[in-house]
Amino acid sequence: MSYPWVTYKLGDLCEMRYGKMPKPSDKVETGFPIFSGYGVVGYAGSFHYADPKIVVIARGVGGTGDIVMSPPNSFVTNISIVLDLDHQAALQEFLYYRLHASTLRELRTGTAQPQVVIADLKNYEVALPSLPTQKKIASILSAYDDLIENNNRRIEILEEMAQN
Secondary structure: OOOOOEEEEHHHHEEEEEOOOOOHHHEEOOOEEEEOOOOEEEEEOOOOEOOOOEEEEOEOOOOOOOEEEOOOOEEEOOOEEEEEEOOOOOOHHHHHHHHHHHOOHHHOEOOOOOEOOHHHHHOOEEEEOOHHHHHHHHHHHHHHHHHHHHHHHHHHHHHHHHHO
């Protein structure tokens, strides 16, 4: 028996908040990753989120509207919006893949620098299947991601061996 996909507004599924700009006193030589959405840009003595979170790159050049996952125990910067899933209708891993497949670039506004704002993000609609279907889809996509990552590591090793 198949179940219909149900459409939700992201604001009904997630709490949303902007990251914070790290102060100079937050930064340390080694510690918890400071994550901008574009990648790790330094380290902090504390973190905002113990578990990985779905992050929307909210502003910047080249990736505004892209969806990424934060590393565990990370300090998320102010150019990102954190989607903190708080609804039983969605699994975080599935929602990540679902949003990542579409990107949210259509929500970009601004002229000098593109941006995505929480008010627009809250109204973005996303269709979700049943939880068992989400779990199956997410596990398949995760397995493919793992294969891709392993192959990329092998390529790096082979390139190093070829150079030596």
